Amino acid sequence: MRPSRLVPPVVAALAAATLTWPVSASAVGADDVGHCARQTRVHVPGAAFQQSACLPDLTTAGLAGTQYTDMADQAGLTAKATPRPSGVPGAQIDGYFPDSSHFNATHGWSHDAQFVIRLPDHWNGGLVVTGAPGTRKQYATDTAISDQVLARGYAYAATDKGNNGVDFYRDGTRPGDAVAEWNARTTQLTRAAKRAVAQRYGHAPRRTYMTGISNGGYLTRWQLENHPELYDGGVDWEGALWTEDGPSLLTSLPAAVARTLGAARDEDLYAVGFARGSEFLWPYHEKAYWGLTQKIYRAEFDPGYDPACPGPSAGTTTEQILAPCASDAAYDFASRPASVHRAVARVSLTGRIGKPLITLHGDLDALLPAAADSDVYARMVDGSGRGLLHRYYTIQGGTHVDGLYDTYPDRLRPILPCYRSAFDALVSWVERGAQPPADHAVARPADGDVVGSCALSDRAASAR
Numbered sequence: 001m002r003p004s005r006l007v008p009p010v011v012a013a014l015a016a017a018t019l020t021w022p023v024s025a026s027a028v029g030a031d032d033v034g035h036c037a038r039q040t041r042v043h044v045p046g047a048a049f050q051q052s053a054c055l056p057d058l059t060t061a062g063l064a065g066t067q068y069t070d071m072a073d074q075a076g077l078t079a080k081a082t083p084r085p086s087g088v089p090g091a092q093i094d095g096y097f098p099d100s101s102h103f104n105a106t107h108g109w110s111h112d113a114q115f116v117i118r119l120p121d122h123w124n125g126g127l128v129v130t131g132a133p134g135t136r137k138q139y140a141t142d143t144a145i146s147d148q149v150l151a152r153g154y155a156y157a158a159t160d161k162g163n164n165g166v167d168f169y170r171d172g173t174r175p176g177d178a179v180a181e182w183n184a185r186t187t188q189l190t191r192a193a194k195r196a197v198a199q200r201y202g203h204a205p206r207r208t209y210m211t212g213i214s215n216g217g218y219l220t221r222w223q224l225e226n227h228p229e230l231y232d233g234g235v236d237w238e239g240a241l242w243t244e245d246g247p248s249l250l251t252s253l254p255a256a257v258a259r260t261l262g263a264a265r266d267e268d269l270y271a272v273g274f275a276r277g278s279e280f281l282w283p284y285h286e287k288a289y290w291g292l293t294q295k296i297y298r299a300e301f302d303p304g305y306d307p308a309c310p311g312p313s314a315g316t317t318t319e320q321i322l323a324p325c326a327s328d329a330a331y332d333f334a335s336r337p338a339s340v341h342r343a344v345a346r347v348s349l350t351g352r353i354g355k356p357l358i359t360l361h362g363d364l365d366a367l368l369p370a371a372a373d374s375d376v377y378a379r380m381v382d383g384s385g386r387g388l389l390h391r392y393y394t395i396q397g398g399t400h401v402d403g404l405y406d407t408y409p410d411r412l413r414p415i416l417p418c419y420r421s422a423f424d425a426l427v428s429w430v431e432r433g434a435q436p437p438a439d440h441a442v443a444r445p446a447d448g449d450v451v452g453s454c455a456l457s458d459r460a461a462s463a464r
Helices: 008-015 142-151 177-201 216-227 251-261 266-270 280-289 291-300 318-322 324-328 338-343 374-385 404-405 416-432
Strands: 050-057 090-096 114-120 128-132 155-159 207-213 233-237 355-364 389-397 438-440
Touching: 050 338, 114 142, 114 177, 128 142, 128 177, 142 155, 142 207, 142 416, 155 177, 155 291, 155 416, 177 207, 177 291, 207 216, 207 416, 216 233, 216 355, 251 266, 251 280, 251 291, 251 324, 266 416, 280 291, 291 324, 291 338, 324 416, 355 374, 374 389, 389 416
Parallel strands: 128 155, 128 207, 207 233, 233 355, 355 389, 389 438
Antiparallel strands: 050 090, 090 114, 114 155
């Protein structure tokens, strides 16, 4: 089977820069009672612009093909057979906060700091907040996160992080500004969404959960470390790790780029954390992830490294944008100037979480290898004396994007069903005091519904 069948996320993003679908004819208005009550009275604090719609179904089953979601920006994140709930009526608010950058062309606004807030008619009193993974935008996790939490009755809010796309590193005036904005925008949206929820339902959310995938997982870690007062807990799905002196993407990806260019051996990748057994995934990552990701973050934190290859903008075709820079094969983060390390330090994690957190990471992740990421973060949490607030589950057969399961169903398993189980476990932990299982590796089942279910209690034979 050929991994190239999976559309690389950046290709999907480039192909779907603007949403131009017409408003659904089924959208209707209501105000004081019943469906979408108080919709017109909800004003998102701080928003420069907002528009709302009363919709018969807020899930992707009802929104696909409309301007209220973007299925192309979700490409690759979930397996094709992922169970999707439907039939959640309510109001959706789209808008943006004041910002000076213009990478996000969704709705034709050409304006960053876009957000979406969904308010179901039948509310359970909770709010779930997330930020876009990778370089994607505010609708990226609609299938992976929004659908399920809306079906459980939660209000939902997501942000594009304030900059997006392969040129996001151009935002800001100094190294690290773009990533630092991700954190600020998530905090901003959380505060605004809490007040919007109170306007709609008559009181603030009783529980607020932070969660996310990849860069969204990083946001979850950062928020629980820096603003625990805003949240009751979080679920981190393969969050990116940033630390001042490493490890980080800038310490693991150069070896992968070098191998792509024939300048490194498999053993060099193992040495920086890539898992033995993940080799069958490397050809796809060579084409879709490694070169592009290294360029993006090197350009964000270390823009002076290679003037001849400043970042993805050095290319004009998709192939050029995805291709690695030859100089990145020799990139040595440890020897870079102190200013580069200070730029990373601005967004670094500490492990000092202030609310319960569950971390999931696939043992076959070939973009953010667990040994250089969540294994390290779990030790950071323990070292900070916050281990009682943390659970860490390695998902056997899991990799960075669930879409690869469709190419390798005999070798992989989707993480999404484990994520849904982890979210339920977090809620039970926070609201009922039910302690989740201790840290372990979750076994990949030999049969059964691996796309639709996951028992966190199933331990792999080689559990940690």
